[in-house]
Amino acid sequence: KQEVTQIPAALSVPEGENLVLNCSFTDSAIYNLQWFRQDPGKGLTSLLLIQSSQREQTSGRLNASLDKSSGRSTLYIAASQPGDSATYLCARGGDAGNNRKLIWGLGTSLGVNP
Amino acid sequence: GAVVSQHPSWVICKSGTSVKIECRSLDFQATTMFWYRQFPKQSLMLMATSNEGSKATYEQGVEKDKFLINHASLTLSTLTVTSAHPEDSSFYICSATLAGGPDEQYFGPGTRLTVT
Numbered sequence: 001k002q003e004v005t006q007i008p009a010a011l012s013v014p015e016g017e018n019l020v021l022n023c024s025f026t027d028s029a030i031y032n033l034q035w036f037r038q039d040p041g042k043g044l045t046s047l048l049l050i051q052s053s054q055r056e057q058t059s060g061r062l063n064a065s066l067d068k069s070s071g072r073s074t075l076y077i078a079a080s081q082p083g084d085s086a087t088y089l090c091a092r093g094g095d096a097g098n099n100r101k102l103i104w105g106l107g108t109s110l111g112v113n114p
Numbered sequence: 115g116a117v118v119s120q121h122p123s124w125v126i127c128k129s130g131t132s133v134k135i136e137c138r139s140l141d142f143q144a145t146t147m148f149w150y151r152q153f154p155k156q157s158l159m160l161m162a163t164s165n166e167g168s169k170a171t172y173e174q175g176v177e178k179d180k181f182l183i184n185h186a187s188l189t190l191s192t193l194t195v196t197s198a199h200p201e202d203s204s205f206y207i208c209s210a211t212l213a214g215g216p217d218e219q220y221f222g223p224g225t226r227l228t229v230t
Contacts, residue, residue: 032217043120043207044158044221089157093217102148102219104157 004092006105013080014113021075021108023090028068032093034102035064035075037086044089048075080112117141118210120222127198127229134194135225137208143188144210148219149181152205164191198229 007022023033032051036044048057048064050073056065063076073090087109091102117140127133137147145166150158162183164170170183182194191210195202205226209219 034218036221041205041224041226043223044209046218046220049218101160101163102158104159106157 004090004103004105006088006090006108008108009106010109010111012111012113015080015082017080017112018076018078019080019110021077021088021090021110023073023075023105025071025073025092025103028071030068030092033064033066033073034091034093035062035073036089036091038089038107039086047088077110080110082112082114084112085110116212116220118144118208118220118222120206120208120225122225123223124226125228127227129199129229130197132194132196133198133227134192135206135208135227137191137193137210137222139189139210139220142210142212144191144212145188146211147185147191148209149183149191149193150207150209152207152224158207161193195227198227200229203227203229 004025013019030052032049034049035047037047038044048059050057050064050066061078066073087107089107091104093102119138119140121136125133147164149161151161152158160173161176162170162172164183164185166185166188172178180196185191205224207224209221211219
């Protein structure tokens with residue numbers, strides 16, 4: 001069974017701290033790995049997409065890495081801000097017969113305190 | 115670019131009635147759209163994959179006669195919850211991928227359905 005696990009489930013940090021969110025997945029034959037942000041009661045915002053042939057992607061203060069051999073991805077947030085407070089979801093892409101199907105983790109709820 | 119809208123953003127309906135939710139790609143053509151539902155404190159659950167002009171592919175356990183999906187054009191997919199019951203109350207989110215583009219999914223803002 002394909003599963004995606006995110007640790008920690010919740011995290012609270014003071015403003016300015018650098019932090020790492022973890023995502024692990026079974027089955028290394030993934031198509032891609034995506035990180036999303038969800039604000040309460042809202043839809044999802046795509047943050048970073050890493051193709052299976054890539055090792056990392058960067059966007060502003062965000063950096064996501066992918067290690068297929070160990071079944072892990074990390075999302076690094078530099079110099080956290082209160083506006084970063086949200087739930088962060090990772091999803092692995094790729095399923096037999098449907099490369100675009102996403103398997104989701106439960107998310108990490110992040111609170112950044114001013 | 116790559117904006118997806120949903121309408122309505124929230125809806126309250128009585129048990130036994132049907133509700134239609136629209137998902138539109140505003141500035142791109144989407145050959146594939148996905149419908150998800152999300153319960154409180156839980157992650158997204160894929161309900162079905164919808165390709166323009168063809169029948170939707172439903173995930174195991176999702177009743178196709180209850181959740182009717184129509185993807186009549188490259189910019190519009192609809193989800194109709196038929197004979198809604200309180201247990202259908204949930205947050206429904208759609209996503210779309212660009213025709214001929216990368217696999218990144220662009221998500222709508224979601225629709226909160228409450229069935230009384």
